[in-house]
Amino acid sequence: MRRRELLKHLAAAIPALAASPYIFAADGQSESMAQGPFTPNWKSLSNYRTPDWFRNAKFGIWAHWGPQCEPEFGDWYARAMYEEGSDAYRHHLEKYGHPSEFGFKDVIQEWKADQWDPDALVSLYQKAGAKYFVALANHHDNFDLYDSKHQPEWNATKLGPKRDLIGGWSKAARKHGLRFGVSVHAAHAWSWYEVAQGADKSGPKAGIPYDGNLNAADGKGKWWDGRDPQALYAQKHPLSRSIADGANFDEQWHWRSGASVPSKAYADKLYDRTVNLIDAYDPDLVYFDDTVLPLYPVSDVGMRLAAHMYNRSIMRKGQLEAVINGKILDPIQRQSMVLDIERGQSNQIEALPWQTCTCIGSWHYDRRVYDSKSYKSAQTVVQTLIDVVSKNGNLLLSVPVRGNGTIDEQERAIVEEIGRWIAVNGEGIYDTRPWFVLGEGPAMESAAPTTGQGFNEGKNKPFTAQDIRFTTKDGAVYAFAMGWPADGKLTIKSMRSGGEYLKKRVARVELVGRGKPLAFKQSAEGLHVTLPSEKSALPYAIALKIA
Known part of the structure; x- marks a missing residue:
């Protein structure tokens, strides 16, 4: 469908949307999908066009912040703490105890975020030149950082901070004139958490199951009484083929190489949680940390979420202003959303807008990066921004947040220096397009x-x-x-x-x-x-x- 024909189609659909905004939910789901010109297939989704606000913004800042920042020991802590012999496992033994007795659910309970001031942080980022702000809505740890109807036992309004973190970030971003986005990573909890179902192979705790094996009945008399750990760990399923048996973890990330395929109930719950997030907080952007889209290609959940977000944007705003980020896209998928390249850059001017996401340190806060003073410099960030923009891209920069909700003084100095450079030179960054040669x-x-x-x-x-x-x-x-x-x-x-x-x-x-x-x-x-x-x-x- 050509662009002019698509616009006519969208315009004709708007009156109907106002009268009948939703279709029925699919079997097994409780959340409905917004009705409109987009349907959950690639032919329809490839009619997507990236909105000008995103093309003009060029620079966003990301708070990749959740309970895995509480130990201040780097990325993927909720998985690595169950990997016997790893640095995170040893750190966990020393700080918290054995994962059969003190698991990640207990780390969540320890996390209070008592110094979090979203208004002050977003104000800093706006002054640094960011035009959009993205907040982590959940990670592979499966813990929702918002008032989640479909993850009611394991979300930040009920445990840990006992606050609606996405609500707080959203309010701050809009107050300071920034477009607001959320990142969704929970599709991978199914296989990512499988290590929590294991046990030590040696030592005094050999053979004693980690807490990923617990269920609701085991909580009687415990602080988590009434909550089912399986709603967090999602481990009542056969394990994926092990690396020892020749499996490739990178391939399993794409749901291949013997990866355990998520159940329909798991997929439907992920759909419901994400629609709830989109409908309740109205993000301009959703970043999916997935190959293509969540659970693709073993489920059509991701395509249904994309169609929902696009149709909802048209219904509410009269035009398509939504952005979805996906990774490793083929040509037709590339037309259906905005490509994200993690910790890397394209080597050419891309015909379609794209984004690189990177971090000045570890994705989750790591005290070791601070102690060694090994953050990316402002110079590196600025030069990366220029390089990416010259190739028709945006830079989404993560500034790690400590467990207590603050950033450290080294990070603040880097952010402020980026802001000083952009204040002088931003004219050549914002609202620009690539030249004939990058x-x-x-x-x-x-x-x-x-x-x-x-x-x-x-x-x-x-x-x-x-x-x-x-x-x-x-x-x-x-x-x-x-x-x-x-x-x-x-x-x-x-x-x-x-x-x-x-x-x-x-x-x-x-x-x-x-x-x-x-x-x-x-x-x-x-x-x-x-x-x-x-x-x-x-x-x-x-x-x-x-x-």
Whole structure:
């Protein structure tokens, strides 16, 4: 369907939506799917078009924060603590005790988030230049961070902080004028938590089952009396084929290589939980941490969620403003949502908008990163942002939040420095589109390919002043040099006279943020620009506006 035909179709559907906004829920589900022009199949979903708000925003900040941040021991803690001999397992023994006696459900109970101030954090992020904010709604740990109708025993309003965290984040984001998103990771709890069904193979606790085997009857007289741990751990099913038997964990992530396939009841519950989240908090963006969509291809839950969100957006706003992120997409899936590349970048200008997600440290807060002072620098973040935007992408940056709900002073300094750079140079970032060529320079000559979900971050040559990236807006071209040349002179080969990209000669060059014209000369070798004698305050990325 062509774009003009799609818009006519959407416009014709809106009056009907107002009169009859929902269709009946499918068997086994209690939440309905919004009615409209989108249906849960790729032919229909591929009519999606990325809204301008997302294309113009370029930069978002993410709070990848939940109960796994309470131990302050890094990502995937709720899985690694059950892996005998791992660093997280040893840390858990020392801090909490054995996982047969003190499991992840008990870590949740310890988590209070007593210093969390969403308004102050989102205000900081808005000042740093973020145009959208994303909050973790649940992780592979299966704990909902909102008032969840379909996970009533294991959500943040009932345990741990006893607060509606998504509600608090949403209110703060909208107060500060940011688009609001949520990230949903719970589809993988089915197989990810299988280690909680195990037991030590050696030592004094050998053979004693971990707490992932418990059920509601085992809670009598305990703090969790009346709650069923299986609603959290989801482990009353046969295990996936083990690595020892030749299984590949990476392939099992895609529900292959002997992965245990989730039951229909599990899939229906995931659908209900996610529709409840979308309907109650009205996010502009939903990030799914899945290959394509949740439970794809063993269930159509993900496609039903996409159709629901798109139709609901049209019904409520009169046009499609929703964004869904998915990973490892084929061409038709690529047209159906916004591709996310995790901890990595594309090596070309993408025809369709995309996003990279990365973090300045570990996805879940890790005290060891703080102690070793090994966060990504503001310079790395800024240069990544420029590189991604030049290729038609957005950067979603996670700033790890401590268990108590705060960020540390090292993180704050990084965020504030990003904000100082964007305050001067943001003109060449926001609302821009790619130029004819993404850039030039040594870093492009041996760019590392992506693998799996991405993961080529940090594998390329460091940027230098010879590395240039381009964006364009309102007839101007913005050229970003990834450093201040030692002699104060830049040569931009892509802007040579008689070259294939410039139809007219350059008339003016200025340093963004200063507004004064710079001396330049255009030759067959390139555009030669003489920079001011006084360096920019943050000279690792300088923006030239070229008319």
